[in-house]
Amino acid sequence: MEAPSHLWFGYVRRSPLILFVLVYTIISGGPFLWVVSMSLRTTPEIFASPYTLPTRLHWEKFAEAWTRSNYSTYFWNSTIVVVTAVVLLTVIGAMVAHCLARYRFRGSRLVRFVILTGLILPPQLLILSLFQILLEFDLYNTLTGLILVYVSGHLAVTVYILEGFFAQIPQDLFDAARMDGYSDFEIFRKITLPIGTPALFTTVTLNFIILWNEFLYAVVLLTEDDKRTLPLGIMHFMGSHQLDVGMLATGLMIAIAPIIFLYALFSETMIKGMTAGAVR
């Protein structure tokens, strides 16, 4: 047959490319498969041979991590902080973006400038005085404090993405709605939000991933063990004297499982979300 031999020839000609691609795939994906395998093996098994597949799947390690190693606390703290912050960010970010994209008013340029300046502020410029400020407000070592800091810190990128999208919604829709007697809030709720759903999804994914993974603010603003989020919990576990490698791998799996799960379902949305702020 003609065609297959042709195909075969093509593969040979491109073999350096394919080899490179294969090697990079192993390098980029391999470490995670390794963690999956370790999360189901006990520490003695891992030290006996670190790079073999599990002979018996120790699912009970997840139960153990959950109940005995405080991972359930860390997991729920992370969930509370991230979900609350993402919901708040989406709502108030969309409100600002709607205003900036839709209305002409005095000071709109100033509001846009001040908020978008937040895109270039390095966290180091904020973190030291946030530490002082949260102490003064009695919000240090509270999840509430961390949530407020997260919402404020990610407002800029949220507004940036949403405004860009909202501004493209045809003005005719709004004129017509106004003629029909819609109030400003109805316009926001019944036109901007439904039409802007794709952009809202983008910011939700972006904020969810970044906040779920956030480390610097959390490490400065939370110190009590029962307040720790997952990244801090893992760091704490890693720093303990008798490092239990197997259990740490299980903890890593608990931390990455929600992300992996969502990524398996919505990979395109998540890729789009993570790169949304970068394409200008």
Next chain:
Amino acid sequence: MTPPGWLSWFGLGARQKADVDARRAAPLTLAMFLAPALLLYATFTVYPVLRTFWNSLHTIRPQNIQEFVGLANFTALLFTDPVFWKAVANTAIFTVVATIADVLGGLLLALCLFMGAPMAKLLRVVWFTPVLMSYVVVGVIWVWIYDFDWGLANLVLRSIGLGALQQSWLGDPHTALWSVMVTHIWKWLGFNMIIFLAALYALPSEVLGAAELDNCGWFAKLIYIIIPMLRPTIVNLLVLSFVGKMMVFDLVWIMTAGGPLWSTETVSTYVYKRAFDWNTFDLGYPSAIAVLWFGIILIFVFAMTHLLRSRDRLEF
């Protein structure tokens, strides 16, 4: 009976002619839309930034004891602080090497998929995975990979007969910075790849097709056509990557905490240490570092965008 005029401030009452203009809203309506965000933003972003600038001119001790010191923090930093300069040198190396590697590597990976590697759709999903993982997860995994006894790095070296090259990768001051850098590059390659891939698919196919008709080899095509047309994307990614690397903290803190012997100390880890780790009990000095570094980042970003921006816009 006509409702009182002030009701229109709330967007209530009879609509006047101007109200029909959908580009306008009552001031109080606007205020209600903007207030929650602006209040939060003023309290937890604007105020802290201004306070950091103010702090940088003071010595800030616990119990809010503050003493004005003028520019003393900055002069101490610039002229008598060897650790700061070590941190600057490390951050500079890290930024330059990792930025270039990330952008070039991302372009290379994107070209692999663009030129028709099999299963490109699946591969870009797999290659992007590290971007989604937290620095803590990535850091822990790579600390294990670099482990002297059972880490994969040394294992591979031993298995291919290069056992002499095995290292305590993170424990040796000569290799620690480079090892952390490799991890950082590994984490972000996929991000650059995706952006380049999108830009490549957005290139006008007529131009690439015309090049093929002219018998242009793929390497010439890359150098003379693709890269010039990708210039805005390249500049964009260089700037983004530069800013990210200048502030690198998480991965360094997790993998080495700045050690051994300051060999991986970056400006950001030094700020953290001076503020919370060393018992110097002064938030003014680290604030000065943060302010100075922010200024330097801004200058470089402006310089990069101005110098690298294409002067003659390509028409196609």
